[in-house]
Amino acid sequence: MAQSIAANLWNRMAQPFGGGSHHPQSKYNGDGPSVGDRYAQTTDGAPVWVVENILRVAASRYPLVKLTSEKYPDMLKIVSLSTLADHDEFTRAH
Secondary structure, three states: OHHHHHHHHHHHHHOOOOOOOOOHHHHOOOOOOOOOOEEEEOOOOOOEEEEEEEEOOOOOOOOEEEEEEOOOOOOEEEEEHHHHHOOOOEEEEO
């Protein structure tokens, strides 16, 4: 249920930016994560998250990143790009 609520919210935010055949990740032009990059939370036993897409929205100073769990693809998380840049919480997984 929570996954569908988050997915619906993401789709509503992406709709004004993704008109036609454009994908939301195409709206972010900057250094940082790319679709498919993997990030591990620094907490022991926390899942590895995969970047699904990146979206710049007017309501946020930083682009938003949609992550899905590598182990459980039905779990998703939407975080600010600044959260991924915080190495106290996330590290890039190889």
